[in-house]
Amino acid sequence: MLISDPSRAWWCEQAWLPGGVVARNVRLDVSGDRLVAVTPDSPAGDARRLPGLTLPGFANAHSHAFHRALRGRTQRGRGTFWTWREQMYGVAARLDPDSYRALARTTYAEMALAGVTCVGEFHYLHHQPDGTPYDEPNIMGAALTQAAAEAGIRITLLDTCYLAGGFDRPLEGPQLRFGDGTADTWAERAAALSTSDTVRVGAALHSVRAVPADQFAPVVEWADSRLARLHVHLSEQVAENEQCRAEHGLTPTAVLAERGVLGPRTVAVHATHLTDGDIGLLGSSRTGVCLCPTTERDLADGIGPARRLASAGSPLSLGSDSHAVIDMLEEARAVELNERLSTQERGHFDVRDLLNMATSTGHAALGWPDAGRLAAGALADFTTVRLDGPRTAGAGEYPAETVVFAATGADVTDVVVGGREIVREGRHLRIPDVGRALDEAIGAVT
Amino acid sequence: MLISDPSRAWWCEQAWLPGGVVARNVRLDVSGDRLVAVTPDSPAGDARRLPGLTLPGFANAHSHAFHRALRGRTQRGRGTFWTWREQMYGVAARLDPDSYRALARTTYAEMALAGVTCVGEFHYLHHQPDGTPYDEPNIMGAALTQAAAEAGIRITLLDTCYLAGGFDRPLEGPQLRFGDGTADTWAERAAALSTSDTVRVGAALHSVRAVPADQFAPVVEWADSRLARLHVHLSEQVAENEQCRAEHGLTPTAVLAERGVLGPRTVAVHATHLTDGDIGLLGSSRTGVCLCPTTERDLADGIGPARRLASAGSPLSLGSDSHAVIDMLEEARAVELNERLSTQERGHFDVRDLLNMATSTGHAALGWPDAGRLAAGALADFTTVRLDGPRTAGAGEYPAETVVFAATGADVTDVVVGGREIVREGRHLRIPDVGRALDEAIGAVT
Numbered sequence: 001m002l003i004s005d006p007s008r009a010w011w012c013e014q015a016w017l018p019g020g021v022v023a024r025n026v027r028l029d030v031s032g033d034r035l036v037a038v039t040p041d042s043p044a045g046d047a048r049r050l051p052g053l054t055l056p057g058f059a060n061a062h063s064h065a066f067h068r069a070l071r072g073r074t075q076r077g078r079g080t081f082w083t084w085r086e087q088m089y090g091v092a093a094r095l096d097p098d099s100y101r102a103l104a105r106t107t108y109a110e111m112a113l114a115g116v117t118c119v120g121e122f123h124y125l126h127h128q129p130d131g132t133p134y135d136e137p138n139i140m141g142a143a144l145t146q147a148a149a150e151a152g153i154r155i156t157l158l159d160t161c162y163l164a165g166g167f168d169r170p171l172e173g174p175q176l177r178f179g180d181g182t183a184d185t186w187a188e189r190a191a192a193l194s195t196s197d198t199v200r201v202g203a204a205l206h207s208v209r210a211v212p213a214d215q216f217a218p219v220v221e222w223a224d225s226r227l228a229r230l231h232v233h234l235s236e237q238v239a240e241n242e243q244c245r246a247e248h249g250l251t252p253t254a255v256l257a258e259r260g261v262l263g264p265r266t267v268a269v270h271a272t273h274l275t276d277g278d279i280g281l282l283g284s285s286r287t288g289v290c291l292c293p294t295t296e297r298d299l300a301d302g303i304g305p306a307r308r309l310a311s312a313g314s315p316l317s318l319g320s321d322s323h324a325v326i327d328m329l330e331e332a333r334a335v336e337l338n339e340r341l342s343t344q345e346r347g348h349f350d351v352r353d354l355l356n357m358a359t360s361t362g363h364a365a366l367g368w369p370d371a372g373r374l375a376a377g378a379l380a381d382f383t384t385v386r387l388d389g390p391r392t393a394g395a396g397e398y399p400a401e402t403v404v405f406a407a408t409g410a411d412v413t414d415v416v417v418g419g420r421e422i423v424r425e426g427r428h429l430r431i432p433d434v435g436r437a438l439d440e441a442i443g444a445v446t
Numbered sequence: 447m448l449i450s451d452p453s454r455a456w457w458c459e460q461a462w463l464p465g466g467v468v469a470r471n472v473r474l475d476v477s478g479d480r481l482v483a484v485t486p487d488s489p490a491g492d493a494r495r496l497p498g499l500t501l502p503g504f505a506n507a508h509s510h511a512f513h514r515a516l517r518g519r520t521q522r523g524r525g526t527f528w529t530w531r532e533q534m535y536g537v538a539a540r541l542d543p544d545s546y547r548a549l550a551r552t553t554y555a556e557m558a559l560a561g562v563t564c565v566g567e568f569h570y571l572h573h574q575p576d577g578t579p580y581d582e583p584n585i586m587g588a589a590l591t592q593a594a595a596e597a598g599i600r601i602t603l604l605d606t607c608y609l610a611g612g613f614d615r616p617l618e619g620p621q622l623r624f625g626d627g628t629a630d631t632w633a634e635r636a637a638a639l640s641t642s643d644t645v646r647v648g649a650a651l652h653s654v655r656a657v658p659a660d661q662f663a664p665v666v667e668w669a670d671s672r673l674a675r676l677h678v679h680l681s682e683q684v685a686e687n688e689q690c691r692a693e694h695g696l697t698p699t700a701v702l703a704e705r706g707v708l709g710p711r712t713v714a715v716h717a718t719h720l721t722d723g724d725i726g727l728l729g730s731s732r733t734g735v736c737l738c739p740t741t742e743r744d745l746a747d748g749i750g751p752a753r754r755l756a757s758a759g760s761p762l763s764l765g766s767d768s769h770a771v772i773d774m775l776e777e778a779r780a781v782e783l784n785e786r787l788s789t790q791e792r793g794h795f796d797v798r799d800l801l802n803m804a805t806s807t808g809h810a811a812l813g814w815p816d817a818g819r820l821a822a823g824a825l826a827d828f829t830t831v832r833l834d835g836p837r838t839a840g841a842g843e844y845p846a847e848t849v850v851f852a853a854t855g856a857d858v859t860d861v862v863v864g865g866r867e868i869v870r871e872g873r874h875l876r877i878p879d880v881g882r883a884l885d886e887a888i889g890a891v892t
């Protein structure tokens with residue numbers, strides 16, 4: 001998909017380099033879709049100038065693109081995660097391949113404007129509303145990969161196995177379109193998914209609620225045989241834990257461990273309500289954990305044990321999940337700030353830790369170990385945050401701290417993916433009016 | 447200070463009116479500094495058009511303007527509120543009237559860009575660094591009121607009585623400049639403060655730590671005799687509560703209650719760590735509570751009992767306090783979202799509650815009961831938030847919910863204070879480059 005073009009160069013006023021060092025006057029030379037040289041203390045020459053702080057592009061490691069249509073709409077009245085889910089199902093029932101693509105395209109464009117260069121889409125809207133496969137069985141997944149291409153960002157399509165409405169409950173109503181019947185049927189369909197320079201494929205088990213434990217093996221084998229990433233929602237809600245204990249006599253984490261799901265290519269999403277034993281199982285197996293702090297506060301999930309998970313050995317990544325907001329800087333700082341709320345102490349994660357979550361670890365969680373750092377040989381994906389606006393001015397010798405703790409997606413000025421400019425000076429170059437496109441895409445399904 | 451000029455009018459695509467109703471095509475007619483008519487379903491005519499959602503201007507009810515210089519700088523390493531305070535004292539020691547004014551002017555300009563039309567400045571940098579009064583004893587307070595005028599916003603100068611370094615500890619080092627010796631001396635100096643159309647004056651007791659209980663009376667009397675607001679930091683930290691119990695055998699709230707400090711013109715700031723009895727004392731006396739959620743998470747204070755305080759009878763207002771970020775929408779949603787994190791339920795406050803905190807209740811807490819609502823007779827202070835940007839597009843019939851839960855200060859387009867445009871299309875009309883002005887003001891004191 002990438003068009004071959006001549007060598008190009010950018011010049012960064014400041015850039016955040018591997019090791020967490022901020023260097024000045026950094027020239028980025030690009031050939032094809034890769035960085036070929038990263039040179040601090042360079043003159044700008046004819047390179048395109050990027051004032052501010054340039055970072056590796058952000059990886060948004062957990063997305064349900066269609067939830068963007070719910071923003072604002074779910075904020076009336078009381079309720080829990082479970083009542084919120086009813087509203088979410090309402091939108092899910094109305095989507096078709098065209099409207100799914102339009103909604104994802106504009107949601108991914110919003111991500112690009114906020115500095116996201118790679119998204120992990122946890123995708124389970126596979127079939128027609130009554131559960132019948134489309135003539136083209138992966139047409140809904142293809143809608144997502146096409147949407148990402150149109151928005152100019154990379155995608156890891158995490159094709160999700162979703163077989164049950166709960167422990168010992170069949171899929172019902174709006175859930176019917178999620179289901180492939182069995183994990184083997186899921187694996188057969190998912191085997192036909194295609195990749196490209198900007199598309200990778202991974203697997204997902206929706207959760208221990210939605211996939212019976214005796215169906216895990218085909219999904220795990222599918223991922224193992226491809227060295228693909230395997231994501232799974234884990235213990236977002238206390239109710240899930242209680243139901244799982246009733247069913248299995250084990251925590252969800254222990255069920256996953258017992259069935260061989262954990263490991264360094266697996267990513268547990270949320271991991272909010274864990275026992276000490278769970279943290280040990282996740283950390284010792286080097287299972288990744290994707291935190292989604294802005295969603296977890298929106299949905300009243302609670303604060304997960306981020307520091308303890310990281311200390312136990314789990315690499316942490318970040319996702320905007322339900323897209324209550326799309327702002328990876330807000331996600332990153334929330335990891336530290338939530339720990340502060342929990343412990344009444346500051347300084348659990350430093351900015352290097354937090355930026356790694358948003359960049360290199362996030363990309364690794366999506367199967368892009370070759371992205372997320374400004375280094376020769378890496379994919380040329382980067383994001384520039386202004387330091388001259390009201391939120392970030394006065395940063396002085398603390399540009400990374402200021403960006404992580406005070407900037408927002410609105411401070412992102414420039415985004416490059418695979419050596420191609422996607423956002424310039426705050427404008428998306430392919431979708432000139434993202435707001436209007438969102439209005440239209442959301443209006444069509446609400 | 448307001449310049450007399452002819453009648454003017456604005457036309458709002460949507461506007462949030464008293465009672466929490468969003469109306470369309472709302473014409474705002476202004477004469478002098480007041481709204482004289484608010485008319486839904488009106489043609490725009492020759493009125494200036496405001497696309498998006500227009501709200502009453504935001505009241506930032508708790509500010510320490512000079513803390514803006516700390517943004518980013520305090521985010522390295524571990525520590526608590528108390529280690530953070532050491533860094534804060536470093537800046538406090540370096541300020542003089544000119545640099546204080548420059549820093550406040552640019553901080554208030556950042557507030558204006560984020561939709562704030564009135565600030566409550568909790569001011570205690572009264573004297574020269576060694577504690578000697580300036581020749582003009584209120585020159586530091588005057589620097590703040592002048593800063594607000596230059597930035598185009600209203601101010602309530604909450605002149606703060608700060609007499610001790612802790613329970614039974616004198617002021618030391620950088621604290622010396624905070625002190626007036628006795629509350630009577632404080633009252634004498636504060637009596638000379640002047641007001642204007644855009645400046646009101648209130649009193650503050652710094653805290654039960656910094657003002658001995660036998661010194662409360664002159665401050666309370668000063669405020670009572672003027673019907674002025676009286677603010678006080680309350681139970682932000684567990685350590686304060688422990689020290690207060692050791693000293694008085696009472697909680698800080700109970701000490702204030704016993705000495706007649708509580709009441710409907712008093713505002714307790716933070717109120718994070720309270721007993722059931724404290725909540726009862728605050729609520730039954732109708733004492734206001736100013737929450738500062740982004741600071742309280744930054745400083746690892748914890749989550750205060752917002753819902754229980756509101757239910758007990760305390761009107762809630764909001765402040766950005768240390769200015770880790772300046773975004774009243776983030777403060778407002780955090781009140782609800784923090785309750786969700788604490789309780790694992792949604793829907794404790796609706797958008798009307800949250801917007802009231804940011805507008806009418808906030809203004810009342812600063813002694814401007816005539817501001818904070820779009821109604822004939824009220825001060826013509828209003829703030830417009832775009833609905834066509836990536837964060838707010840697709841709002842449909844949920845504009846207020848979308849703004850409160852997903853917009854940021856960066857989505858504020860237009861701000862009018864007393865019928866005068868201060869911000870137009872995202873640009874401050876008086877300080878054309880707020881970023882550069884912040885850089886200069888912060889660079890001079892760090």
